[in-house]
Amino acid sequence: MKKIDTLLITGLFATLLLAGCGGESKRDNGGSYSEGGASNIPYLKQNHANYKQDGSNLTPAPTKDASKMSIDWTIEANSNEAATKLADHIRFMESKLLADQNPRAFDKLFLMEAYMKYHGYYTTSVEQSGKSVVVSKQANNGCAYRVIAAHSDAVSGDFFARGDITKDYSSTAEAILNSSDCSSLKSDIESYISQRQKHRGRM
Numbered sequence: 001m002k003k004i005d006t007l008l009i010t011g012l013f014a015t016l017l018l019a020g021c022g023g024e025s026k027r028d029n030g031g032s033y034s035e036g037g038a039s040n041i042p043y044l045k046q047n048h049a050n051y052k053q054d055g056s057n058l059t060p061a062p063t064k065d066a067s068k069m070s071i072d073w074t075i076e077a078n079s080n081e082a083a084t085k086l087a088d089h090i091r092f093m094e095s096k097l098l099a100d101q102n103p104r105a106f107d108k109l110f111l112m113e114a115y116m117k118y119h120g121y122y123t124t125s126v127e128q129s130g131k132s133v134v135v136s137k138q139a140n141n142g143c144a145y146r147v148i149a150a151h152s153d154a155v156s157g158d159f160f161a162r163g164d165i166t167k168d169y170s171s172t173a174e175a176i177l178n179s180s181d182c183s184s185l186k187s188d189i190e191s192y193i194s195q196r197q198k199h200r201g202r203m
Contacts (some may be wrong), residue, residue, distance in 0.1 A: 039103075040089040041165065048163035050078040051086065054132065059161045062152040069145040071152050073135040080131055087128040090135060094124050106200040108173035108193055113151050115192045116144040142181035143189075150176060168200070 053060050054074035063072045077083035096103060097117035104110040116122050121144035125136040137152075139145035150172050158164040177186055 038088060038092045040085045040092070043085050044089060044159075045163050045165055047082060047085075048160055050082050051160055052076050052078075059156060061156045062149075064149050064152065066145065066149075069139040069142070071137045071145075071148055073133070073152070075133045075135070077131045077133065083128050083131045083133050087126050087133050090124070090126045090133075094126075102196050105196055105198040107168050107170055108177075108197065109147070109150060109154070109169035111193045111196055112147045112173050112176065112189060114196075115189055116147050122148055141185075143176070143179070143185050146176045146179065146181055147173075 051060050052058060052075070054076045060073060060075045064070075065072075075083075075086065077086060093103060094117065097114045100114075100118050102111060102114050116139075117124075121141055122137055122139040125134075125138075127134045137148050139148055150169065154167070154169055154172075158167050176182060177189060182189065
């Protein structure tokens with residue numbers, strides 16, 4: 001195989017991998033995901049270990065309160081730049097969800113979260129002060145809370161801990177969708193997913 005062919009294939013693979021979590025995909029039709037570079041996924045993946053739980057050397061983890069249906073993070077970066085990259089990523093992704101665009105359209109959990117955000121079932125607040133980033137999410141129903149709680153566990157356990165952006169959480173989404181908390185929204189969510197879900201690598 002010629003060297004140029006090898007480079008092209010390698011580049012294509014990297015693009016598809018990053019597109020799975022909001023990397024470099026440019027396609028935007030029928031509500032699919034499109035962006036330039038502001039998601040900061042390549043930077044965050046490479047530097048995932050530079051984020052810690054505030055005041056410790058532990059992997060960042062959310063504080064979840066099911067009674068209030070709230071999730072709070074206080075994340076300490078190792079530099080102002082790293083904190084800004086994280087805060088900008090969260091705001092950028094929120095803007096995409098509010099615009100009915102779908103990062104990781106192969107993953108039902110991310111599609112469920114997109115549904116919840118687009119329909120106003122939870123709110124997000126992001127504040128940065130120097131190296132510190134404070135993220136708060138507030139759901140207004142039990143189904144939305146379960147979705148954002150599952151997403152926060154995935155971010156903590158897979159992304160911050162290992163820099164893994166490849167795992168598919170569709171089975172987690174199925175369990176949430178079949179819970180009593182989601183019974184009143186189940187039909188609408190299933191319709192939303194069926195209209196938007198794509199095979200992996202085809203964003």
